[in-house]
Each structure stands twice: as C-alpha cells, then as structure tokens.
Amino acid sequence: MKNPTNLLSSLLFFFLSLSLFQRSVYAQNAKSMIDVGVILDFDSWVGKMSRSCMSMALSDFYAVNPNYRTRLVLHTRDSKRDAVDATSAAIDLLKNVQVQAILGPMRSWQAEFVVEIGNKTQVPIISFSATSPFLSTIQTPYFVRTGLNDSSQVKAIAAMVQAFEWREVVPIYENTEYGSGIVPYLTDAFHEINTDIPYRSAISTLATDDQILEELYKLMTMQTRVFVVHMTGTLASRLFLKAKEVGMMSKGYAWIITDGLANMLPSMDSSVIHSMQGVLGVKPYIPRSNELINFTTRWRRKFRQENPEIDRIELNVFGLWAYDSIWALAMATESTGVVRAQFEKPLSRDNLTDLAAIGISKTGPKLLEAILRTSFKGLSGEFQLVDGELQSSAFKIINVIGKGEREIGFWTPAHGISEKLNPNDKKMYSASRFDLRPIIWPGDLTEVPKGWEIPTSERKLRIGVPVKDGFREFVKVDRDPHTYAPIVTGFCIDVFKAVMESLPYAVPYEFIPFDKPDGQSAGNYNDLVYQVFLHKFDAVVGDTTILANRSLHVDFTLPFTESGVSMIVPIKDDERKNAWIFLKPLTMELWVTTGAFFIFTGFVVWLIEHRINIDFRGSPSKQAGMVFWFSFSTLVFAHSNFLSTYLNSY
Template identity: 55%
Template sequence: MALCARTAPLLFLLAFHFAVAQSVPEKKAEEFQVGVVLDLGTLVGKVASTSISLALEDFYAVHPNYTTRLVLHFRDSMGDDVQAASAVLDLLENHKVQAIIGPQKSSQALFVSDLGNKCEVPIISFTATSPTLSSHTLPYFVRATLSDSAQVNTIVSIIKSYGWREVVPIYVDNDYGRGIILPLVDALQQKDVHVPYRSEIDQMATSEEITQELYKLMIMQTRVYIVHMPPSLGSLLFTKAKEIGMMSKGAVWIITDGLTNLIDSLNPSVVEAMSGVLGVEFYVPKSTELDSFTKRWYMRSRIDHPNDPTMKLSIFGLWAYDTIWAVARAAEKSKIRKATFQRPSSMRNSTSLETLGTSVNGPAFLKAILKNKFRGLSGNFDLSNGQLQVSAFQIINVVGKGHQLIGFWTARNGISKTLDQNTTYERTKPDLNIVIWPGEVTELPRGWELPVQGKKLQVGVVKGHYPEYIDADKDPITGVITARGLAIDVFEEAVTRLPYALPYEYKMFNITEIGSSSYNEFVYQVYLKKYDIAIGDIAIRYNRSLYVNFTLPYTESGVAMAVPVKESTNKDAWIFLKPLTPDMWFATIMLFIYTGFVIWLLELLGNNKNAPISRQLVTSIYFSMFEES
C-alpha cells in the first residue's frame, strides 16, 4: 500500500500531461508546392513517376515531424518543347510552385531554365544531360544527374588503353547528340587519337537513311565507333548494322550511358544485335536499402503501369527518388513557410512572361539545395556544384541477350577490374576482364581495316561478237582496259544506283575462237574467283548456271525485222501510182482492154447487135472493171 501511495501522484501527473497533449490540436505542416514536368508516355517518364511517388511516401515516413510537406503537381510535356514551357508557365502562375522537377529533355530544359532564372525558381532535372546546360550561365538550373561530358574521360581511357588511334563518333543531330561531341573530340585529340569523320544521324531518320550512312562508314578504314543517341534511334542503328554485317569480327562499338542505362529495357532482339558492344554507365553501389526499394518499386509499377509489365527500374528511377529527398530536405532546412512572389507593376498589353513574379524564397531554397549532401539509393548524392558529382563509372560488355561487368573507371585509379585497385591512369595494356567482341571473338580488334576502295571489284569483259552490245580494248602503254557497249552501260548505271561507293576495274578475257566453249571458260573464271563478275554477250545455259548466278535478262529474245525508215515524206500528187511498177501497170491496162474487148465481142454476137455503140462500150467497161474483181 505504501508503494501505491507514493506512485499515485506520479500517475496523476502523467495522466494530466497526456490529457493536455490530447487537447492541443496538432500543428498542420506547411505545404511546399513543387511542379513535376516529365514525358509521362516515355519509358523514363513512367519509371520516374513511380519512383517519385515512393520517394514522397518514404521520406515523410522517416521524417514524420517535419513542418513542411511537398505537394506535387504533375504535368505531361508529351515530348514537346513548347508543351513543356507551357506547363511550367501554368505551374508558376496558377500554383505558385517554388521548384520545378524536370523537364526530361535537354532541349526542354534550356528554355525552362531561362524561366527559372527570371522567376528565381530552381529547376531540378535528373534527365537533362547536355553539357550546354550549365549552372554558370543558368544559376537556377540544378542537374541531379551527370553531364554527358562526365563520361568523356572514361571513353577516352578505354580507347587509349586498347591502343586504337582513330575513332568515328555516331550521334543524333540535336542538342543531346551534339553536346558531347566537342568535349569528346578535344579529349581524344589530347591523347593523339584522330577523328577522321563525324556521323550525324537525324533524330527522325528512316531505316533506309541509317543504312546509307552505315554503308558510308563501311568504305572507310576506321572500325572504332562511339554511339551517342537515345534508345529508340540506337536500337534501329544496331539492328541495321547487324543486317549489313558491321557487327562482325574487327569492329569496335562503344555506347554512352544514354543507351547503356536503359539496355535492360530494350527489346531482346536489339540487345542480341548489340552483342560485343562495350557500354559505359554510372556505378550504383549495392545496398540493402536498394534491394528493398527495388522490390517495392516493381510491385508499385505493376499497379501504376499495368500495360507495361516488363518495365525495368533504371538509374533514372533512382535519381528521381533521390531528387525528391533532396528537395524535401531543402524545403525543411530553408525554413520557408509561405510561397511569396513579387510581381512587377502592371503594364498595358503585357504578356504573361512579362508579368511573371519573382520568388522571394528562391535564393534561400537554391542555397539549401546546393548544400544537400547525403547517401541516397544511387550512391553519394552531392549537388554542391549545381550538378551531381561523378563517383565512378562501370564498363559492361553486351554478350548475347545480356551483359557482363568487365571493369570500372574512377578519376583516381583510371580503368581497373575492381574499385579498390590502385593503378596508374596511363597503361599500355587494358586492365579489364575478358571481352567478347563482335563476331563472338576474344581477339583484340586492331581498330581498322583496309577500306572497300582498296579492294576493287574485278570485272571480266570480252571483245564480243557484237560491238554495240559489248566491246573492250587494252591500252598498249598504260595497260588500262576500256569497255563500252550496252552491257557496260547497264552495269555502270547499276553501280551508280547503289547506296554506297563500289570501286571496280575491268579485266580482259581473250576469247581465242568463236564458240560456246570459249564462253564456258570465261564464265568459269568467276567460279575460280579470278573475276568477281563477268559481263558480255553470254547466253544463259544450264551447264553455266551450275557455277555462277546470272542476272535477269534485260534484253528481249526472239525474231525481229529491221526496216529502214526515210525521214522525208513524198508529197507528189502521183504517189498513188507508187505501189506498182510500170510493168505491172502496163499489164493491168492490157488486161483491162482484153477483158473489155471480149465482153464487147460477146455482146455483138448475141442479141444486142442493134444496140448503140455507146451502150456496148459502157457495158464492156463496166464488166471489165467490176465483175472481174
């Protein structure tokens, strides 16, 4: 009883405090308006939207006592730059957002970042990678991803380590594609690596246009290619390269992170066509948090996107997740309690751009964003310089329908098999695991081949029976064979219509005698590979078709009659006499007179003795002209 008596006041005091706490209403968190502009119909947009929803839930589950709460307003830019700008204007004017996450494309981010500078509202993009977007010229643009130029040193290290001296970049002709070319070429030239040609491919290029460009590359000596383009165009490029034989032994293909980051989401047939390719991508350290998030992401993705059951989580999904955490932390640390915009004085006939207000809280919030440093799902998330800082890249090798890790790159150690390996940046041999190159070989490609123009097509010709069809002569001094005739014209016209250059030279075959046996020997030279093709007045026969393939006939066979034609027309009035010769006319007239005489004689001897002479003459003429026919 004594113990209970002493504890009674304490229990009463705790109950009193609990009752007071229940009677005090919970303070409502301040809403922090944030706009999200993505291409929601694309693979990256879908992956990011699911990651953003999970990030918002996870952050406030871990920090339930925060006095701010992010309120997200999603907008779909539908892949259009104007639509993205319109969405940002709507968010700034109607929702007073204090930050914009996105947009997705670099071309969209360029104009939107100008709006951010004008309104002093931070624009935070985890997908815009073009080096033309810089925090130095656009202070309110924050890149929560890597600049394309960040991977340049990794690519140059690979090329230098394997000893290749020439490379050809293949890139899409837009802001995204051109952004990497200048820093890449400068870095290659500093390492004495030559760039003989730059292959620009239009972002709307058709299969035929891509094939023609690849054929152009085939006739060049360089066989080391660096591909920098979005997955849709890159898939088409490698499919066509496989079809025309450019993914064979001796070729080297290196893809940038734009393709590598999404390689797991590509069609398996495309990945198989890319077998032997080297890829560079951002290194994400493994962790239990990442494993747990990955499982939850796939469960949520099936609900958010039921029509895309095979969609894979990519690095962009991790950056989207970490970006939400960075914005939420900055909103709390900046102590912003109310969105305030200072609008300019009203002006007549002013546009909506001129009347946009300036965020009072923008500078403080930007400062808090740039001070954000934490370990996220993607690794160390540091935006101190206005963009994500590089930690490490990993190098993969596409094999079959999958890929394998062959090494890493860091600024400190360069290329190495493991991250903790101390190596020098310059090396004479690559320190990577075994690579399966195009053609399924492990032998290191030398990076160049004799160009097609060095192997001229050997065309066999003869001095035929009909010079109009084919004829050939050999210059006694230079030894050059000159061919002409209809067959040669057809061949040369076909060569000009090819989508690539095809150098050729004529080789004379001397036919000692006129006969089918000589032509059989001529055709057999193609089978012996002395000639690549044979041109001549060669008849298609069964025994010859056993050794060579004939083109379809382009001349008609059969009997024809040649008739000379006079260009002048005889306009003489007596032209009707031309069909018969004078002798024929004389014989006809004599026959006419003879017939008339016989008829007159018969009439005279008959019953018409007393008929007038005129009537007898008319009867004779009538019967001689008409009855005879």
Template identity: 50%
Template sequence: MELAARTTSFVVFFILSFAQRAPTSEAATLNVGVILNLQSLVGKMARTSILMAMEDFYAVHRNYTTKLVLHIRDSSADSVQAASEAVDLLKNYNVRAIIGPQKSSEATFVANLGNKSQVPVISFTATSPTLTSGSMPYFLRATPSDTAQVNCIAALIKGYGWREVVPIYEDTDYGRGIIPYLVDSLQEFGASVPYRSVISVSASSDQVEQELYKLMTMQTRVYVVHMLSSIASTLFMKANELGMMSEMYAWVLTDGIANIIDSLNPSILDSMNGALGVKFYVPKSKELDDFTPRWTKRFKQDYPNDPSAQLGIFGLWGYDTIWALAQAAEKVNMVDDMFQKQQDKKPSTCFGTLGISTVGPKLIDAILHNTFRGLSGDFDLKKRQLQPSTFQIINIVGRSSQQIGFWTAKHGIIRTLDQNGSKTTNANSMPELNPVIWPGKVYVVPKGWQLPTNGNKLRVGVTSSGYPEFMKAERDPITNATIATGYAIDVFEEVLKGLPYAIPYEYVAFDFEGASYNDFVYQVHLGVYDVAIGDITIRYNRTSYVDFTLPYTESGVAMIVQVKDDTNKNTWVFLKPLTTDLWLGSIAFFIYTGIVIWLLERRINNAELTGSFFRQLGIAIYFSFFADRERIDSILSRLVVIVWVFVLLVITSSYTANLSSILTVQQLQPTVTDVHELIREGEYVGYHNGSYVGNLLEVLGFDRTKIRAYKTSEFCYALSKGGKNGGVAAVIHEVPYIKLFLAKHCKGYTMVGPIYKSEGFGFAFPKRSPMINDFSRRILSITEGDVIIQIENKWIGDQHVCQTDGAIASPSSLNFRSFSGLFLVTGVASTSALFIALMMFLYKNKHKIRDSISRVQTRGGYGSAHANRQNQEREVDSNQAQSMHVTVPNDLEDDTCQQEIEVSIEITSPVLDSHRGQALHSVAQ
C-alpha cells in the same frame, strides 16, 4: 449568465484563432512541379521512383511540418510542350521548385523560366554540357555532365590501341554537347576523329541504313555511340543486318544507353552483342537491396506492358532528388512565402506575368548545402551537379551485360574495386581486364580499321628515282598499268606478305616533270595516294602533313672521298708504334731496373761489377736489356729479372706487331677525314642534283659558292679532278646512296662518316593512318632478319666484297696507359727486392750496430781529465783491431765476416786510417 457569456466568448475566440491559423497550415506545403516524358522508359522509371520517394520519406519523417505536393506533367518529348507546362505550373499552381524536364533541350527553356521567377529547376536526366550554372543560377543538375565520361572512353580507346574513332550521335543538344569534349580527350590520348556521323532524331530506317553504308566505305571500324535508346535501337538493328556487328568492328556505348541497357528489348540486345558500354557505378548497400524488389513490383503495377524494365541510375537519382528537396524544404521558413509581381515589366506575353518567388533563393541555398548518402551513393550538389568518380565498364553478351572493369579519375582503368569502391585492388593495364567477347563472338581485339568495302584498292604512289636500283616506275604498253621495281618495292611487298590480313593494292605513277620529292609526298596529304613509297627520306618538314613508318634503310649523311696510297714512309716511322709517354716510361723503368740489379749484386760483391762507378752502372743497365745472358748471383735479383723479362716480352711483341701493321696493312688513307676541315680550308664539295643535301650543306656552314651539284655518273669525274682543278674534294650524300655508289666504284673511293644524322627512307601515310603501326612493326621484323640483307644483295650488291666500304681506320700507337699494369708489377717487384735486401742487412748486423752505437755514447760521456787515458785506450783498441785484421785466416770468404771486419775498421782510431787499405787487402787475400 455571466459564466455562459464568458464560455461563449472563449469558444468564439478559439474558432476565430483556428480560422486565422488555417492559412498557416496550408502554407506548410510546398508545391513542386515534375515535368517528364511519360511515354519514354526513363520517364516511366523516374515517375515510379519519385512517387515511392515521397512515400518513403514522409514515412520516415512523420514530424516534418513542411510537405511536398507533386504536380506531374507530361512533356511528350517536346520542348515547347515542356515550356508550356512549366508556365502553367508557375502561374496556376505557384510551384516553388520544378523537377525535370527530362531532355537537355527542354531543360534549357524551363531553366530560363526558373531564372525569371527564381524557382529552382532540378533535372536528374539532362546531361548536356551546354547547360551550365554560370548563365542559369537557379538550375541544378542532379546528375553528372556528359563530359565526366569522356576520359573513360578515351582511356578505353587508347588501351586497345585504336588510333581512329568515329562518333555516332543524334542531332540534338544532348547529342552534340559531348562531341567537342570527346574529340579533345581522344586527341589527348593519341586518337583522332576522321569523321562525325550525325543522325537526325526523325531519321527513318532507310536514312539510318544509308548512313551506315557510308561508314562502311571508310577504313575506321571503331564507333562511339552517343544517343538515346529510341534511336540507338534502330541503329543497331540496321548495323546487325548490314554485317557491321562482326569481328572487324568495335562499338562503345556512352552512359545514355549503358545506364538502361538491362531494360531494353531482348531483340535489341541481340543486335548489340559484343559492344562495350560505360555506365555510372552505383555502390552496393543494404538500402538499395531492399528498395530494388519493391521498385520492381511497383513498376509492374504501374506499367504492366513493360515487364523487362529494371531499376536504373536515373530512377535512383530521381529518388534521391525528392529526398534532397524535401529536406531543404523543411529548413526554409514558408510563412512569408509568396510570388511578387515583376516590376517595370509589361505583360506582353505570358512569361511577363510570372511572379518572383521570395523563398526561391533560400530553397536553392538549402539544397546546395545539403549532402547525404542516398541510394545512388553520395548525393552532393555543392558544385551544382553530381561529381561521380567511378564508372563501370560493361560488355553486352547475349541478352545481358557483364562487368569487365572500372575507371576512376585517380587510377584510370582498373579491374576491381574494394568494398567501398574507393581504392583499387588490382590496378593494371588493359590486358588484365576481364575477357571481352567482341562482335562476332570472338576474343581477339579488333584492329580498329579495315580497307573500305567499296571495292577500291590501296593506291600506292610510286615514282622513278634517280637511282633505279631503289625504285623504277614505268607503264606497261599493253595494259597501261604501272609497273614498279626496285629495293623499296621489294621491301613494301615483303611487308604486305607479313601482315595478318590481305590488302589489295595498285601502283599509281607520279611522273610530273620537274617535281620534287616534297611534291610527291604532298600528294598523300591531298588524298591522291593512300601511301607513297620509294627512296623517301624521313624529314621533319614532311611530318607536318604526312606520317612515316619506321625507316627501312640505314640513316645518316656521309662523305664520298678518294683514298691515297700512304707508301711514302718517313725516316722515323719506327717510333710510331709507341707514343712518347710510353717511350719515356720504358726508358725510366730500364734505368730503375738496372740500378736495382746493381745494388742487389753489389751487395754480394758480384765479380762482374768491378772498376769505376760509371762502368758498373753501365753494366747494371745492360742487365736490364740482356739480363738473361749475364751471370746473376742474388736470388732477389733473379726475381726482379724474371718479372722484367716478362714486361720486355710483352712490350717488344706489341711493338713488333704494331710496326708491322704500319708498314704493311696501312696502305690506303682517305684524303679527307673531317667535314669541318673542308669548311675551314674553303674546299669545294658536291651533292646529288635535286637532293635536300644542298640546303643541308649551307646549314653546316659551307659557302654557297663552294657547293656544286652533280649527277651520280659525274661523281667520279668531279672527285678525280679535285677542288683546285674544277672538281670537288668530297661528295656529300645519304648513306644508302653511298653504299650503292661504292658497290659500283669499289676501288679508289671510301665513305667517311656519317657526318649528319637523318632518319633514312620510309613509307609516307596520311596523318594518323591506322596502318602505320602494322607497317612499322613489319618493317622492324624485316630489318632485324636476313630478308633485308637478301634485298640489299639483290639491288645494291654484296657490301663485303668491297674492302674500301666505310672509313679506313688507321692503326693507333700504343700508349703508356695500355701497359701501366705491367709497369706497376715490375716496379713493385724491384722496390720490394730492395726493401727485403735492406731488411736482411740490418738483421745480420744488428749486434755490431748496437755495439758501435754504445761505444759512441760511452766516448762522449767522459770528462777532459781522462782524455789522455781515453786516447791511450783507443790506441790500444786500434792496435788490437789492427792485430785482428792480420790474424784473419786467408780462406775466410764469408760475407758476414767481411762485414764485421769492415765495421771493426770503422771504429778504430784515425791512426790506423792510413793502414786501412792494406788491412782490407790482406783480408781479401
């Protein structure tokens, strides 16, 4: 009985223990709410992926003690319905996490509920940048923000050279959220947004068509479409009907459409032919290849009425989100999990009755620190949202999409990736991308703009210039149409002929009396004209409200001055051909060459070099001038003379030519050559009345009282009177006008300068006009060819006829540096000749020089005791030496012998010094 009692007690204890542990087993589940729009394609796709993720995860992790329990709800694309479902899940099902909702507007409501109850809200479809984690700490985004793709789109726009873009977006939080970031990125890449097309989610087909008609009246033909697939389908169907999917248009789709492009209805894809798309890049993997066919089979079972649906990135993010939440739940201790009631809160509404999850902070922390490699790639929510680095660029062709390239934050637009998708294998510019089939099935890149199709012509503003040759505008008395002629008109019409497309236009006159060119150009900014043409100077202050093409005329500001006849030559004009340093250098080399010739000829006893030293030196210098007329015996002297004669020939020829130019060619000189000279001397200067040059003269430093305004017809009168007689010393004007003035007043005037840089004349367009590039390229081709010369000859005249056109250049004096090479050659030749002569002399007399040195050394080595005997020997040697002089034959004329005799005389005793002259005289005879 005792044993039976003990056994019964043990059984009861076991049952009670199991009963106490039963709640613990129940606490090992984590309720998760899922809010999706189950009527949408993305919602259906996500539901299938989430259910498969639950099955796959717990099939792999059978030992996990915490299991997710999903409670799926349908938001029906209604923000209020989504919030109501979230409240129900929090109050009645005590969910510890919420996945979704699908739309950004719905996520805003639900995220606020999550903050109140400290329940993590994870959305893998809400991409609006307005959803920030700063104000919603319990909101996580298992998808990148829409801002991640704006640089990719802007790089595409820049790569294809489009200057203007019109975004078309839906009027929701999702649609509006990306626009500020997109506009900023486009402007950074050099494009602008002239118009924003907003379409309501409730817009009818007719309302969408009306908006498209409005876009057709504008010149921009590049559109960035950012909306959900339901509205985009209606948009492209209507655009195709209106002919907006033709070769003149370019369409770029954001990721909202591009990510599910393969799941759209084939008829909708047909209407999107030629569009480009930007989608998130999913790296290839074996796991993804195995999962894709399983998902396709499962989706067809769940939704047999959607056979065309394909697995997209949203389905992969939904799959990875379940895995991330399940792994985080296993790391969190669920034993003490409960909802605490909010203190000091009166339950006036259903929101006030929500409790606070005690496990929420731990759960969200575990999610943030959990990273793994999922089906979509690296799944990392450390920054509270995914951070993709690669986008795929696609081209919709037929009923499918083709890959044309990639974009990465590091390398920009590239053609291909390596196997890991991390490094480029062919990074290049836009033309290196795979070929794109644009709307209309063409391969030519759309230019991105077109004249409006509302029948209006290009309004070209014209006005009568002070110089009719440049532009003259008048009205036809019969038709009342504006007729414009002139240099600028011919250039403009020549540009239109060379454009690859036709532009209908009409001239509109600007004839407000007293208005300036600034007022004329400002009409373009006001929209009165589409372009303003004429003699409009490209100035910095005007670029603040218009854009200019490249200039079609010469640039700069110059002076018109009189020319004077410089026939009054002074007495020393013959010295002008050579500079002072060249004169001094020539004289120095004359003297040096003469001395060299004298030394070389004196060595061989030239008969011409007789008499006193100064007479011989004079003759030697005379050799320098007339070496070809004097007898020269030494071969070294002749070599020196040959080089020197060549130098003289070059110098004299150059001198003669330059002197002739000074005396004959240089007859006219400008009266003023430097604008700073006018400022220093306080001279009066003139300018064309109404020109901006008047203000420029003050900037240059002219006194306002010294500046006078004239009409073009008064220039000659003012210049002829001069500044001291009520006129001006110079007229400051723009170069194109000066060329026109000189064509009419060729004699007596010339142009000096330019003295100031300006950009010339150009055409004024509205800011960021897409026509500027085409016009500028065409202007460049005209100014580089003969067309501009023909137009100038037609309206200005042949500039080559007027010899005074341009500043007159005075002949410059020749300087020493110009002939430094010649002087170097003759100097080297003369010095080398002297050195060779010295070497020859030393070689021929080396034995006698050696003997003489030996005798001198021997004479210094004896003592005073032998002094008498040495004197006697020297006397004998002297007598012998004297006798040697006497016995030399009379016909001895060898140069060597004469040198030997002289050496022997030098070593004789002083006794023979008195007879040395007689001995030499005898030898000479």
C-alpha cells in the same frame, strides 16, 4: 453552497483555456504544404519509372521524418516529348499553381527553354535526366542538375580507346542538343591520347531507315572501324538493327555506347539486344546497399500493379536520381522554413505576357542555396552537388553479351581502368586492356579489333618506282605474264613495306613503274623525282640519291643506306685452327728445298764423322736415323761438342 455566478465563470474559463490549448496543439501539428511542379514525358519508359519513384520517395521520406513541418505536394504535367509543351507546362505551374520549384523536364532540348524561365522567375529547375553539357549551371544559376553531366564520362571512354590502342574513332550521335553536346568534350579527350576523329556522323531523330542505311554505308567506305554512339534509345535501336543488317556488327568492328544508352539496355527489345552483341559501354557505378535492394523489390511490385501491360521492367539510374532528387528537395524546403510561395509582381501590368505577369519568386534564392548545400547518402550513392551538378566517383564498363550486359571492369579518375573497384587501392593510373575481364567482340570473337580496315573504294597512294637495268637488287620491276601487272621487289621496296606495316592505321598504296609503253625507262632519276612535284606520283621509292636540285621539289626521308665505292671479297673458312697453319708463310717448294738441304747437311756430316766417330757407326738403319736426327736437331741446339772433326763446324 458556492455562488452560482462564480461557478459559471470558472467553467467558462476552463473551456476557453481548453479551446486555446487545442488550437495551439493544432497549430503546432499543422504542416506547410509546398507546391512543387513535375514535368515528365508520361508515355516514355523513363517518365513512367521516374513518376513512380518520386511517389515512393515522398512516402519514404516523410515516413522517416514524420515531425517535419513541411510537406511537398507534387503537381505533374505531361510534356508529350515536345519542347513547346514542356515550356507551356512550366508557365502553367508557375502562373496558376505558383510552385516553388520544378522537377524536370526530362530531355535536354526541352530543358533549354524551361531553364530560361526558371532563371527569369528565380525558381529552381531541378533535372535528373537533362544531361547535355550545353545546359550550363554557371550561365543559368537556377538550373540544378541532380544527374551526371554527359561530359563526366568522356575520360572513361578515352581510357578504353587508349587501352586498345585505337588511333581513329568516329562519333555517331543524334542531331539534337543532347546528342551534339558531348562531341566537343570527346574531341578534347581523344586529342589528349593522340586519337583522331576523321569524321562525325550526326543522324536526325526524324531520319528514315533508308537515311540511316545511307549513313552506315558511308561509314563502311571509310577506314575507321571504331564508333562511339551517343543517342536516345529509340534512335539507337534502329541504328543497331540496321548496322547488324549491313554487316557492321561483325569481325573488325568495335562499338562503344555512352551511359545514357547503356542505362536503357534492360528496357530494350530482345531483337535490339541481339543486334548489339559485342558492344562496350560505360554507365555510372551504383554501390549496392540494403536500402537499394529493398527499394528495388518494393518498386518492382508497385510498378507492375500500375503498369501491367509492360513486360520488361528494370530500375535504372534515372529512377534512382529521381528518388534522390525528391529527398534533396524535401530536406532543402524543411531547412529554409518556407511556408508559402511568394512572387513579387511587376508594378505595371499593362501589356504583360503570361511569363512577365508571374513575377519573381522571393523564396527561390533561399531554396536554391539550401538545395546546393544539401548532401546525404542516397540510393544512387553519395548525393553532393558541386557547381550545381551531381558528381560521379566511378564508372562501370560493360560488355553486351547474350540477353543483357556483363560487367568487365571499372574506371575511376584516380586509378583509371581496373578489374575490381577498390577505393583503397594504391596503384598508379592505368589504361591497360589487361586490367579488364575477357571481352566478346562483334562477330562472337575474342580477338581485339585493330580499329581500321582498307576500304575497297578508298584512293590509293601512287608510289613511283624507277625502271633500270643495273642495281636490280635495290629495285626490280617485272611484269606478270598473264595480267601484265607490275611486280616490284628489292631492298628499297622491302624497307618501304616494313614502314607501312608499322603504322597504327592502314594506308593503301600501289607501285607505278616509271616507264614507257615499251617497258623502257621514261627518264632519269631527276625526271622521276619531278613527277612528285607535278602530282603524278604521291611518293617515289628507290635508290634515289639526295641532291640539292632534287630537294627543291620534294622532301627526302632520312637515308637508310649509304652510297660510295665498296669492296666485296669472298668469305673463306677460318683456317686459324689448323695444326699446319705454321706452314702458310712459305710455299711448298721452299719447304721441300729447306728439308732437302737439312738432309744433305746430315749426310755430309755422317760422311765425315762415321769413320772416326763411334756415334755415327752401327747398323745401316741406325746410321740413316742419325743422319735425319742430326739434320733436324740442329734447329734447337748446337752439336759442337758432339762432333770429332772441325770440318763439320763449318
């Protein structure tokens, strides 16, 4: 029998080893919880959609990667569509939760303040919906944009304008950080294709319906009829409803919306979509995949359960970017091996604000570096950050028709506009409208708007014309017998009208005769030209000679006709094909005289020869014929051997 003491020691050793093994296994299976802040507008459509997509992204990611040692824990805060609330939420997350990264906020003017906080505390601020170019990832290195910069779409919009040969465009944008951020980039892109921006329409988000109508009426008084709209869905809905009301969604108008608004079309009210018929737009191209189709089905089911009160639900690119942002952050935290948040507190805490008391994150720089080098194939396409921003490879061009949108083409930096997207296409860059599918324009028309109209209230050019008696073929001034309005015609007027019609934009003008009340000329050509210098006329059209003294006051065009002495002769029929043209050198009298002498010569020869020469005898008709034959045959050969008398040789 064994010693009881040894048996007790063995059992104690066994249980101790088992306990240590269980602790080791538990330690190996324990997950590090990484706190991440999320700032969204809970009551907005994008906020609700993004919150749902982030929740599904966490479940999907860790279902695919169950062995990862880290787990993201999301702490959501409501920014209530306010910049101050967004900033307060960020400070609360950093101070009380000590999050290692913040997703959001949603709007560019909210992110402007939160990004500065992240830069100061060295905590990455990741936003998928703050798209304003004013938010610089270079000036604020801890700002990461996992959506597209608004400036990335301006080349696509400029290509559309170039394709339809529009020479003037008016941008209509909301007067916020988001709205005004794209304008400098649009201006540069239009400048490259020789398109002008004659006016910029900035509308406040707090504008009343009357103020919107006032701005639209102002646009109607201008010449340009092509508008690029860059604003949030709420303000854009009101704008297009009022534009439809005043008749600006009809023939002759062209509207282009940017991607931020084009992405929101599925969630807009049907009345707004009805008012936007014929509008063109650009939006990021999202490649279709089995993963995207599967996720969309699951998300739609989940979202309906969570939000039964919402009728129109459609997943857009902001939800996909939110989903991919969670995956990118989860990959980055796993690769860095971060276990818990560490903030370096300031040495002195006297009189410190809440922001200063937070300190500086020790794990932030390492996490930021990991996020920036993360790349994978997400639901929205290839996820790869360049200079802290997501890059886009293509844009889809849409046309609002019926109850929604219709795809009419694509734009890529390499190939420009194309009807179909083919990455392997070898064609050159194109900006042709013929590479797009048929378009329905405002007013339910297929005719391309020319981009300008002549407003009734616009000041016309005053064109002076001379009043004179002679050379009325150049300029002729008559008066309407009923209205006494001038009727100006002539060669110079036709040339001027042809030049004005060839311009790619409208220039209203009117002809003003240079005359007195009695209808007589008010002066000579020098006086007429001098009226331009006095600003009484904007230009002069007529047979005005370019002289040195006149060039001191005005500029002349290149001459289109020459002055001088010319000869005018009547045009006669071409008689060179007439068989009797050989008779023209001599007059009829001379020809008759020549013929008479020929006959007389033949008669004299006959008179001498017929008595002794048998050839000149015979019947009277034969002798008469001999007279004529002999006379005219002498033109071609001599008769010296044929004659019997030497007298006929002379």
